Amino acid sequence: MSNSDNLEVRSSKASGSSASATSSATATATPNLNMNSSERSVARYDIASERIPTIKLYLSGQLTAVEAAKVIGMKPSGFHKIIRRVRARGGDLSAVTASAPGRRNSPSELQTELEQLVIDAIRTYAGKAATIEKVWVTAQILADERGLKRPSYHAVRRRLLKKGKRFLANLRLGKAEAADIFEARPGYKVTTRPLEWVQIDHTRVDLIVVDEEHRKVIDRPWVSFAICIHTRAIVGFYLTLLPPNAVTVAMLIENCVLPKTAMLASLGFDESTWPMHGVPEVIHADNAAEFRSEVLKANLKRFGVTVEHRDVGKKHQGGHIERLIGTMMSSHIHFLRGTTYSNTQQRGDEDSQARASVDITALRKFFVSKIHAYNNRKHSAIKMFPSQKWNEYYSRNAQPRQIEKSLHEGFRYVLYPEKPKLIRSGGIEMQGRFYYATCLQHKVREKLIVKFDPH
Template sequence: MKKMKKGQALLWRGVQCTYQASLTPDKVQVYLADESRYEVVPIGELTPIRIEALEKPEKPDALVASEEAWQQARLRFDQVVRYLQGARDKSALSLLAKKMNVSEPRAYQIVQKYDEDEGPSCMLSSRRGRKVGATLVLSSVESVIREAIKTEWKGPGTTHRKVWKRVRELCVTAGYPVPSVNTVTARINLLGEREKERRRSGSKSTNDTFQARPGVNRRTTPLAVLEMDHCVVDCIIVDETTRRPLCRPWATIIIDRCTRIVMGFYLSIHHPDSFSVAMAITHATLTKDNWLSLLGDEDLDYPYYGVPEKICMDNAKEFVSKVLKRAAEKHRIKLAWRPFGKPWYGGTIERLNGTLNMSYIHFLPGTTLSDVKLRGEYDSSKESCLTFSEFRLWFSRCIQQYHNEKHRILGMTPHEKWMECFSEGGKLSHPALVDDAKGFALDFMPEKRRVVSRDGVSLNSFKYWCPALSPYICPGKRRVVKYNPNALKVVWVQVDGGRYIETPFADLTIPDLSISERKIAIGQLKEKSEYQGASRAQRQSLVIRQSAKNRDLVAGAQKSTKRMRKAVENAQQTKFSESVSAIRPAERSQPGESGMDYTKPPKKFEVDL
């Protein structure tokens, strides 16, 4: 029977102490050496520790010992126990040595190994030879090997021989003996497979191979959790005017984790930004009747919509913006971000991106495939033929096809899963509609804060004015101004009560243009003297004129840069986005449509005084 021994190391409230005596059935006396005092404590507050175990050499593992070695250890343990219970004199030790078939000094060593707590394992013989980790290489050479491993064992092309060559070079320079390749290989193997893979292929590949991911995303209701992400499409498109290769479009996609329905998406020529996020969320949340009618395909069907409870995404700049957080909080949508460097937390959307590329997009003309090896001699730019409008229609059909194909995880199609979730007892139901669709969409739009002054609102070097803003002129108060970076002709000023007032250019003769077109025009004009010495109004006029020239240049298929063609194409495609969006501006006649010539001063009328 094991009992507590005087001097046994214990832990009490995080303080190391030793057992002295038992005072009552539930209390003992301990000695706190650091404080040089005794203390009476409840037995339940004590935790045993074994400091001496840290000082003992590593012992053999009973689980890996052979059956013969284990039987011998048990026999010796029983013999030592009987010896310790006896007289412990010289004759008893001689008898013990005879039973064990060893010398008396060896028998004494075996007795010293006895550990009541450890049991027969203490009698297992230690492995002969050099201990694990012991080396015969000079410490100076070991230092050189460590340095070579640190600098050379990295990247996909690394090899053991590459590291050894670096070791040889350093050792010859320092005058040290050169270790063998096997010695260097053994030191590399001490890193462990995980660390070797991390240095060779990076954290992502290492996590994919070694990291445990036992969790499963299980959601029983639609719209409970949505995942959103950007991806660049593996296909090159051409511009509408010249049919020359333009770029790979971007897609911002939102998928429902429960039904695997693609709730909404936004395709763009420009790199994803806060506007892409706003358009994707709006498309996912609102009904899509107007969008379907403008696509012009009667076979397309997209009955999925609804306000989500939670949206998961990565840590891209546009996903952590204050605008998105505030809009989501206003509409009671929870936002969740993945831990850095752990893309599998968004496994549903990542898998969808791979499915769309591998099963659909890689069969399009102009596809770039996944990498250079797969592409081979295929010229993606030369074979590209789809315009952005054509690709948008094709992509919409692709999503519908995906919705009606059996999903491996669901065991049915995503559409069937959606219908199952919204059917109960043969009765069909629908998600709730958004009360104010336009207000919902504008809440997620990019914004800036501006003052409503007597001459209107200034934004992106343009003036905006609407008579409805008159009651809200206040030089000391900044208001939220929502805008579309791809169509600057109108902004939306938020006034009291959260209501938005649509506000066009103060000068109605100014044609619509995008921020990217404006930046290109300014870059082209900066070096010109007429721009340097011009006033603010004159500069604005020059920028508008230069943007018009750029559009004419692209339309004429002359020497125009790809950046310029992308800006013009983006501005043209914005017309479709505006037409299907809840934030589409009110119809206004463009300059020239009314029959008036705005370049001439107004005609003076005679007034009777």
């Protein structure tokens, strides 16, 4: 086989002359440089300029492979590799240098513009339906808009995974859910007796209620619960159509501390349906404004109750009450007519308003019956009924601390919401109405602390 190997080589020289050999393919000399060429391009050009004359002599049969390799300054095996590369590219002599000199880029290293492009595309990686393919498609669209070369799927995937699982979970699930997965949760709250630590919280019920008389759609109500984490017993409950406020907290605490006899009787239940009540040692809540009232804390302190709050952003610290609320919604409320479910995906095309048929009183009765069932069902964490654990403790110890019956009204009075009000000539204005008594006639233009009974 001749050294020419049926190749034809064309190269431009300073004088404009050309050299040719018999061939069936055309090769192009090293590319021209310009003012924008990089240092690497210049270095590559220099190496190619030194090698091409020798390679042309080899291809024309004037030098052997060993001689040509010696002139270039490499081993024959390396020289043959260059020749194979030139042939693989159809005789393109620019292939005499494999790549730019220096450290080779790793597959994940893109040009600066492409790197920024992928970063911009990653912003679409949001929501639980996020996929790598979506980011890749977005990156291709952005590349077309910016006149850049489209990145491959694997280049985008490598760049995305390089961000780390925690970063991707934050984008896809949100910081709260990502923290549930990746944050350390050392330790747990240890209690030794009922009512030592009571968690409270409220949520909007996944159900649309109707009015009792005309059965017209009203809205989704709010429900509040209190749970004793030692016994897992539900010890308090309050249902209202109003958003959480000071009244909500007051009514929930009252339901937790005082006997539930009157409420149960109004709903047709016996007192034994839900006997748990007593003064908690600590009430643990989140950082909502209605729980941070200094007046509430001071008033409860008079009865030996301390209000504690979760650390900001640490939703897991209220895990017991959060799980209870989730159970009440998913296991009970979502089976009622008019439920909105937890989200639009679960609801599908069901018309919650058209199906709504439960009024607020019926819902209150429904909740009490489910609380009774919850307190008298085996709990996986304590391996017994919450009511059993409650009764087991108090069968051997003193009964829970309670407010004497003669002080019930005083306790309610302490919890009632209060506001400083200016006494006007017409009396005290509250919620659009004026209230007057003869004892106010000498206090006009004075400010008094006014409490009101939410009942």
